[in-house]
Amino acid sequence: MDIIYLHGVKARTLIGVYDWERVAPQVVEVDLELGIPSARACQTDDLADTINYADVVDRLRAVLAEQHFLLLERLAEYIAQDLMGAFSTPWIRVSVTKLGILHEVGRVGVTVERGHRGG
Numbered sequence: 110m111d112i113i114y115l116h117g118v119k120a121r122t123l124i125g126v127y128d129w130e131r132v133a134p135q136v137v138e139v140d141l142e143l144g145i146p147s148a149r150a151c152q153t154d155d156l157a158d159t160i161n162y163a164d165v166v167d168r169l170r171a172v173l174a175e176q177h178f179l180l181l182e183r184l185a186e187y188i189a190q191d192l193m194g195a196f197s198t199p200w201i202r203v204s205v206t207k208l209g210i211l212h213e214v215g216r217v218g219v220t221v222e223r224g225h226r227g228g
């Protein structure tokens with residue numbers, strides 16, 4: 110199965126369990142890998158035969174703006190289900206990272222993988 114990836118997508122969202130995190134949006138970084146339903150575009154050279162990664166970013170940013178969760182786990186699951194439905198992808202891996210949220214820790218985050226990787 111061929112894969113489209115988007116790494117290091119930064120966006121602001123309300124996320125976190127602490128009171129201060131409930132009132133101030135923070136920047137998270139999202140890494141995505143999506144299985145492409147068909148490899149047709151490799152032959153046709155036609156954007157209509159694949160997933161337009163610009164559309165994925167637009168949808169991801171809309172989700173982050175509208176949905177407010179406590180845990181990164183819940184946010185990653187929501188993103189995975191939303192994008193799988195929107196782009197008919199059989200497999201997805203979503204990582205959501207908080208930058209500099211813990212003292213002397215560069216990055217913390219969660220990865221979820223959903224669906225099945227075909228051959």
Ligand SMILES: Nc1nc2c(c(=O)[nH]1)N=C([C@H](O)[C@@H](O)CO)CN2
Nearest residue numbers: 124125126127130179180181182210
């Ligand atoms: N497994 C998780 N642990 C923690 C999360 C989380 O989303 N998943 N979140 C927090 C706080 O919101 C964090 O941003 C501040 O320390 C703590 N642990």
